[in-house]
Amino acid sequence: MIDQNSIDALFNSARTQNGWVDQPVTDPQLKQIYDLAKMAPTSANAQPARILFLRSQEAKERLRPALSPGNLAKTMAAPVVAIVGYDLNFHERLPQVFPHNPDMKKGFDGDANLAKRQIFAFRNGTLSGAYLIMAIRAIGLGAGPMSGFDNAAVDKEFFPDGTIKSNFLCNIGVGDPSKVMGRLPRLSFDEACKIL
């Protein structure tokens, strides 16, 4: 088991960040975040998540029109915002990432399997987005995930060929503790779980 400090940093003391101190997020940190998140599991090791890290003012300006009003200021001020997306053509890479079973790709090929790919890519892309949040916390940064934005507008602007779809956004930086909101209640084990 990992030590209590690490557990607290990942779960108990970690908070969703809404403001940032003036400290950059470096390219090596973004790579480190991805290199941790990529090791966590996805179905058939398919890894359908695709991530765009926006750091330049120019890139963030392209995102601005799609942001909901409540997410605008904190996102424009964030050192980096990640667009966590998923690739509907993830199956093209199955021979690379699932090489011992060449038949796996066939089960996803063609337009007839598009709906199946959508479910698969959304499920596993969402998992990888969650792993990304935990990786951000693991390297000592703060994460601010957001679904308050216009997905269609983001897809048109950043993924115009239509094969990658946006899932959620995640601001990344060193969080400003004064901007953290009050902790909201969590469901207890008995409210959310059953042991059969």
Ligand SMILES: Cc1cc2nc3c(=O)[nH]c(=O)nc-3n(C[C@H](O)[C@H](O)[C@H](O)COP(=O)(O)O)c2cc1C
């Ligand atoms: C997928 C996802 C989408 C979210 N969307 C938004 C959002 O659009 N705007 C916002 O202010 N917070 C958003 N949140 C933040 C949640 O409200 C927050 O993580 C939750 O209340 C727990 O807060 P805590 O980590 O500080 O306990 C989102 C969180 C997640 C995981």
